[in-house]
Amino acid sequence: MTSVIYDFTPLTQSIDQFLTKNLSQGWALTIELVIIGLVFLLFYAVIGLYLVLAERRVCAFMQNRLGPNRVGPGGFFQTIADLIKLLLKELIPIRRADKFLFNLAPFIVIIASFMAIAAIPFAKGLHAIDFNIGIFYVIAVSSLGVVGILIAGWSSNSKYSLIGAMRSGAQIVSYELSVGLSLLTIVIFAGSMQLSEVIQSQADGWWIWKGHIPAVVAFLVFMIASTAETNRGPFDLAEAESELTAGFHTEYSGIKFAFFFLAEYMNMFIVASFAATMFFGGWMPLHIGGWDTFNHIMDYIPPIIWYFGKTALMIYLIMWFKWTFPRLRIDQLLTLEWKYLLPINLVNIIIVAFISWKHWHF
Amino acid sequence: MEIITYITDIFKGLKSLWKGMMITGYYFVHPKEIVTQRYPENRKTLVMFERFKGEVTMPHDENNQHSCTGCGICETNCPNGSIEIITRKEVNESGKLERVIEKHIYHLSMCTFCELCIKTCPSNALAWGNEFEHAVFDRHKLTKVLNKPGSSLKKEPKEKKLEEVKN
Numbered sequence: 001m002t003s004v005i006y007d008f009t010p011l012t013q014s015i016d017q018f019l020t021k022n023l024s025q026g027w028a029l030t031i032e033l034v035i036i037g038l039v040f041l042l043f044y045a046v047i048g049l050y051l052v053l054a055e056r057r058v059c060a061f062m063q064n065r066l067g068p069n070r071v072g073p074g075g076f077f078q079t080i081a082d083l084i085k086l087l088l089k090e091l092i093p094i095r096r097a098d099k100f101l102f103n104l105a106p107f108i109v110i111i112a113s114f115m116a117i118a119a120i121p122f123a124k125g126l127h128a129i130d131f132n133i134g135i136f137y138v139i140a141v142s143s144l145g146v147v148g149i150l151i152a153g154w155s156s157n158s159k160y161s162l163i164g165a166m167r168s169g170a171q172i173v174s175y176e177l178s179v180g181l182s183l184l185t186i187v188i189f190a191g192s193m194q195l196s197e198v199i200q201s202q203a204d205g206w207w208i209w210k211g212h213i214p215a216v217v218a219f220l221v222f223m224i225a226s227t228a229e230t231n232r233g234p235f236d237l238a239e240a241e242s243e244l245t246a247g248f249h250t251e252y253s254g255i256k257f258a259f260f261f262l263a264e265y266m267n268m269f270i271v272a273s274f275a276a277t278m279f280f281g282g283w284m285p286l287h288i289g290g291w292d293t294f295n296h297i298m299d300y301i302p303p304i305i306w307y308f309g310k311t312a313l314m315i316y317l318i319m320w321f322k323w324t325f326p327r328l329r330i331d332q333l334l335t336l337e338w339k340y341l342l343p344i345n346l347v348n349i350i351i352v353a354f355i356s357w358k359h360w361h362f
Numbered sequence: 363m364e365i366i367t368y369i370t371d372i373f374k375g376l377k378s379l380w381k382g383m384m385i386t387g388y389y390f391v392h393p394k395e396i397v398t399q400r401y402p403e404n405r406k407t408l409v410m411f412e413r414f415k416g417e418v419t420m421p422h423d424e425n426n427q428h429s430c431t432g433c434g435i436c437e438t439n440c441p442n443g444s445i446e447i448i449t450r451k452e453v454n455e456s457g458k459l460e461r462v463i464e465k466h467i468y469h470l471s472m473c474t475f476c477e478l479c480i481k482t483c484p485s486n487a488l489a490w491g492n493e494f495e496h497a498v499f500d501r502h503k504l505t506k507v508l509n510k511p512g513s514s515l516k517k518e519p520k521e522k523k524l525e526e527v528k529n
Binding site for chain 2: 058061062063064065066069320321323324325340344
């Protein structure tokens with residue numbers, strides 16, 4: 001496809017050429033890394049803060065409430081005020097806690113989501129690292145966060161934290177399978193694990209449409225399993241306010257707690273943007289095979305808008321079922337995975353392989 | 363057979379989940395369903411509910427008359443002594459001594475809103491008011507005199523009272 005109008009590759013290439021012309025190879029690379037790091041840091045903070053606000057407003061509307069609407073227009077500065085409050089709060093040292101691990105845990109959680117965000121393609125050319133095994137990388141890196149959760153639970157010297165962390169461990173070990181397998185269906189369709197190629201393969205239609213019912217099933221399984229993986233409701237057993245006070249982050253306060261909180265919302269964003277990328281074409285505009293004029297008109301809408309629109313829709317979907325369903329028990333959680341999602345997924349993969357072999361998809 | 367129940371279970375589960383999601387989805391797209399109030403803005407139009415227990419009041423009619431006879435039942439029934447009644451004796455038109463309330467004092471700061479005074483009042487002289495903005499800077503402002511100055515006891519015709527007894 002040569003019809004991509006908005007291409008960011010020349011911009012990034014010109015920055016790269018400018019830096020390599022004026023500096024040595026090593027320094028240019030360092031500066032590029034710093035720029036990307038800063039951009040992601042800013043992006044991370046802004047998206048995280050506003051996802052918290054969006055979640056509070058969305059859940060309020062679903063529960064016939066208004067939600068935060070006092071700080072700024074429509075509560076626009078509510079989460080910024082919350083952040084300032086969290087920054088000013090005391091970091092309470094826990095008696096007989098493992099100090100080193102206790103302080104390390106929030107960083108592991110937040111680094112895991114930072115690493116995952118690097119592989120997300122925002123638009124053509126706006127893509128920090130385009131691994132040829134990008135999907136594999138994201139699956140591997142995003143499940144690193146559970147190590148942080150386990151460490152947090154273990155080092156807090158609190159029974160609630162430990163129970164929460166253990167539940168989270170059981171949950172992620174089981175649901176990781178479904179996430180991987182449901183993404184594998186799209187890998188089979190696209191024939192590549194490179195995220196940019198997965199998106200290119202959707203230039204004549206998104207996989208949720210091209211892949212018939214198996215893609216829809218895979219999408220549903222992915223949404224369920226990845227919600228469970230991010231420890232969000234209705235799978236928020238690891239926090240379970242009513243049973244475990246706050247689960248693994250019971251003993252955390254101030255900015256350390258904010259790290260966990262931010263990481264949870266960023267994981268939601270990553271999951272949502274991944275669902276959008278794999279099943280709904282990421283930044284690829286709505287293209288229908290054969291309708292050339294229609295496709296050309298759609299190309300004029302910038303990919304950033306497509307990307308964020310789809311991601312926002314996915315985020316809304318995740319919030320929607322968080323605020324509809326009650327929390328699962330731990331045995332129900334494991335039953336859902338091992339007796340329902342995993343067999344469905346395995347059958348689905350066989351069907352997908354067959355469809356792909358016979359070239360029945362569009 | 364088990365495989366059939368397995369598959370029907372999945373679809374039943376999905377159906378019931380979808381039903382729940384439709385309810386929250388309906389609320390999301392219908393902001394008119396919102397039940398919470400934007401309080402300080404709607405102060406002028408805010409109407410509290412009929413059974414709202416704001417404070418104990420003594421309703422007065424248009425002639426500045428109330429129905430409190432000063433019997434003191436509310437005072438004795440109040441579990442935490444929030445009510446004090448000061449009465450005096452007065453000679454009425456037929457030449458008899460009659461008990462008249464001078465002050466019906468209500469300590470809002472001590473009231474637990476148990477409603478015993480209102481429930482036990484034999485002449486229905488007390489009622490709940492809807493006022494709820496009770497914050498004050500001086501504690502003494504929470505001690506209120508319920509009968510208005512210059513008010514008097516409402517005299518009901520004797521036949522009506524007899525009818526009430528019969529009923």
